[in-house]
Amino acid sequence: MTAIPLHFELPENLTATKFLKKLAKKIEVEITSQQYTIKSFYDSFDWRLYGADIVCEFNHSRITSQLNLINRKTGELIAQEKMQDIPAFSKDFPKGRLKTLLEQKLEMRALLPICQLPYEAYCINILNKDRKIVLRLQIDEHEFLTNTINLLPLKGYEKATKSISYLMKNIFCLKPIDSTVINSALKQQKRKAKDYSSKLTIKLKPEMPADEASIVIYRHLLQAMKVNEAGTIADTDSEFLHDFRVAVRRTRSGFSQIKNTLPAEVISQHADFFAWLGQITGLTRDMDVYLLSYKNYQQALPLSLREDIAPLQAFLKQKQQAAQKELAKKLKSPEYIKQLMAWEHYLNQPLPKKSKESNAKMSIKALADQRIWKVYIRLLKEANAISESTPAEALHDLRKTCKKLRYLMEFFQNLYPADEIKSLLKALKGFQTVLGDFQDYEVQELKIKQFSEEMMDNKTPSNTLLAMGVLVQYLDSMRCAARKDFAKQFALFKQAENKAVFKKLFAHKA
Amino acid sequence: MKIIATYNIKGGVGKTSTAVNLAYIAAENGYKTLVWDLDPQGASSYYFRVKPKIKGGSKKLIAGDRGLDGLIKATDFENLDLLPADFSFRNLDLVLDARKKPTQRLKKLLAPLAKEYDFIFLDCPPNISLLSESVFEASDILLSPIIPTTLSLRTLEQLKKYIKDSKLKHIQLIPFFSMADKRKKMHREIIESLAESHPDILETVIPYASDIERMGWERMPLGGYIKRGRSHDAYQALWQEIIRRTL
Numbered sequence A: 001m002t003a004i005p006l007h008f009e010l011p012e013n014l015t016a017t018k019f020l021k022k023l024a025k026k027i028e029v030e031i032t033s034q035q036y037t038i039k040s041f042y043d044s045f046d047w048r049l050y051g052a053d054i055v056c057e058f059n060h061s062r063i064t065s066q067l068n069l070i071n072r073k074t075g076e077l078i079a080q081e082k083m084q085d086i087p088a089f090s091k092d093f094p095k096g097r098l099k100t101l102l103e104q105k106l107e108m109r110a111l112l113p114i115c116q117l118p119y120e121a122y123c124i125n126i127l128n129k130d131r132k133i134v135l136r137l138q139i140d141e142h143e144f145l146t147n148t149i150n151l152l153p154l155k156g157y158e159k160a161t162k163s164i165s166y167l168m169k170n171i172f173c174l175k176p177i178d179s180t181v182i183n184s185a186l187k188q189q190k191r192k193a194k195d196y197s198s199k200l201t202i203k204l205k206p207e208m209p210a211d212e213a214s215i216v217i218y219r220h221l222l223q224a225m226k227v228n229e230a231g232t233i234a235d236t237d238s239e240f241l242h243d244f245r246v247a248v249r250r251t252r253s254g255f256s257q258i259k260n261t262l263p264a265e266v267i268s269q270h271a272d273f274f275a276w277l278g279q280i281t282g283l284t285r286d287m288d289v290y291l292l293s294y295k296n297y298q299q300a301l302p303l304s305l306r307e308d309i310a311p312l313q314a315f316l317k318q319k320q321q322a323a324q325k326e327l328a329k330k331l332k333s334p335e336y337i338k339q340l341m342a343w344e345h346y347l348n349q350p351l352p353k354k355s356k357e358s359n360a361k362m363s364i365k366a367l368a369d370q371r372i373w374k375v376y377i378r379l380l381k382e383a384n385a386i387s388e389s390t391p392a393e394a395l396h397d398l399r400k401t402c403k404k405l406r407y408l409m410e411f412f413q414n415l416y417p418a419d420e421i422k423s424l425l426k427a428l429k430g431f432q433t434v435l436g437d438f439q440d441y442e443v444q445e446l447k448i449k450q451f452s453e454e455m456m457d458n459k460t461p462s463n464t465l466l467a468m469g470v471l472v473q474y475l476d477s478m479r480c481a482a483r484k485d486f487a488k489q490f491a492l493f494k495q496a497e498n499k500a501v502f503k504k505l506f507a508h509k510a
Numbered sequence B: 001m002k003i004i005a006t007y008n009i010k011g012g013v014g015k016t017s018t019a020v021n022l023a024y025i026a027a028e029n030g031y032k033t034l035v036w037d038l039d040p041q042g043a044s045s046y047y048f049r050v051k052p053k054i055k056g057g058s059k060k061l062i063a064g065d066r067g068l069d070g071l072i073k074a075t076d077f078e079n080l081d082l083l084p085a086d087f088s089f090r091n092l093d094l095v096l097d098a099r100k101k102p103t104q105r106l107k108k109l110l111a112p113l114a115k116e117y118d119f120i121f122l123d124c125p126p127n128i129s130l131l132s133e134s135v136f137e138a139s140d141i142l143l144s145p146i147i148p149t150t151l152s153l154r155t156l157e158q159l160k161k162y163i164k165d166s167k168l169k170h171i172q173l174i175p176f177f178s179m180a181d182k183r184k185k186m187h188r189e190i191i192e193s194l195a196e197s198h199p200d201i202l203e204t205v206i207p208y209a210s211d212i213e214r215m216g217w218e219r220m221p222l223g224g225y226i227k228r229g230r231s232h233d234a235y236q237a238l239w240q241e242i243i244r245r246t247l
């Protein structure tokens, strides 16, 4: 069964009033309201709702304001709620369907206004002979887009929907359109959906000289930094800083892993700046992580202590805000702007025809093969050397090696068959998780201990400190569990199938 | 999901008015709400202007092969749906009796709707029958309107005893005064004296009011044509009190 078209476009010169006159000659209609309405589309910065085929629209008029979640593919209304203001975070929504859905999709990301569309909304009821509503219509008279008519079906009255849809299509000869105008609204503002994603998609050609490819990669990363800078300074949500830091780390990893392509003196000139960026963003990110983990911390406690941990959250918030303020100041400083512009300036310079760097004119594919294979072999060697008694340091070093491999594979992802490199990245990610957990739990354990010492001085209730003690114990048990899990996760990663793909993709020329 | 049955052994005490008006308020407060009109007379279907007719009648319905979802009709109000009555419901008892576990039947039929609705109101016909037993099994709350007369109080006691004897522990019986006429001395006295002896009866009293009677003429819930006033406030207060008691 093909879906019944529910959304139509009115021809350019046909106003809502004129159309309604024509419609009233055919069926009994009741115009219930005519309102100037502003439709604002909302999503997270990285389009999590749109990515899940959800359109979030806030319709605001003098008489009513309502937030709707709509299935982008079918036009079906998934959840709705009357509200005056839209909270930035899903956790601050009133309890209900809408909140549950938003929490699932958005997690820690803020819900931001994307674009607006003013229109005159005509609401019309179609009645049966008992004067019961069997279908609702809405005509949207847009200022800049063509006018649309939308059928809003009512459960149990499918026949009416079908016959009115038929009327629109075949008698009035209206053109069926997409269920949502979000894409038209974006286009009008010269934007496109999903114009930001934290995932890297760098388009490289295999035969590109390595120095040229490096520039493309660094430009991409610089762009990511610039795009996330304002949100980081404003602390819109914690992901801006996270993505900003990832771009910084990737750039630094590029400096050390894609060596001898750009002039060494240029790299060393900028490396300090990126090291500094890594350092000044660290504290705020750490605090963000603790705050994001807070819910888990609470869950880890016995019921009788869950309320007592609250002062820790307040303490973390305070620290986060202080660190954030410092960070914002630095990201607005002339020094930062100067250095960033210098880097951008360099990336926009034409490259010299000749270079004394040994890898500069090598094809990027050959260099990528070589680098990934080398780091992969190093990773195996380091991991193979780890036994149950190996000190933690070695695992931390291995984690760094994993990150290097991961970044390399992500930079060069599109030089390789998508499904194969994706499956390797997935395997690597799984392995990284256990190493990450091991180190993160260790750091958190130490930090919580340190916080409790600091908090002891500001008259913190003894039960809070007790709860933090229990938390430390929990973190310790999680760390131990991760350590135990290491051997299994490594075995999974180094299994023959993965190795064969690594070999096939990267080793043939080595 | 909470299932609320409006029930009384006696007829004409305000069961349907209560179900329809409270469902309207729940829906207005953002809860996805369904009214199931179990009375062959189809009074609540009438209030929502929905034809009291379902495909296949009570037999198909109780067989439950197609589920209830396809029989549900949207009302004219947001978040508020109706499962209409059918004339064949007058033999619902017989249809139920022909099944294996007749009293579990309604509960089973309603289970799949839990995802979709926050509240389901069952508008029941009067008297105790196999259908009412099935309703008791399915419901979380038995909301019982009582007219402040000595006779109605006796029926309330009967109902309490019945619930106790049948070991229906999951159910919360909530009685309240309905169609109370301030001008009648007996109504006033009964309400006053019972407030103390029966703390389970809700404080809110639904007055006898021409506004409420008008529903039959307007063919919509009270809130559809009246936005303020004594009757309106009484139903709002009733809903708030129920929420406080049960959530």
Ligand SMILES: Nc1ncnc2c1ncn2[C@@H]1O[C@H](COP(=O)(O)OP(=O)(O)OP(=O)(O)O)[C@@H](O)[C@H]1O
Binding pocket: B010, B011, B012, B013, B014, B015, B016, B017, B018, B039, B043, B124, B125, B126, B178, B179, B180, B206, B207, B208, B209, B210, B212, B213, B214, B215, B216
């Ligand atoms: N508070 C009230 N004030 C005045 N009239 C009322 C009130 N409540 C209900 N009525 C009227 O009394 C009649 C019976 O009410 P209702 O249908 O709600 O009772 P019921 O218990 O569902 O009846 P039945 O047992 O027939 O199903 C209806 O005509 C209704 O309009």
Ligand SMILES: [Mg+2]
Binding pocket: B015, B016, B017, B039, B043, B123, B124, B125
């Ligand atoms: Mg009734």
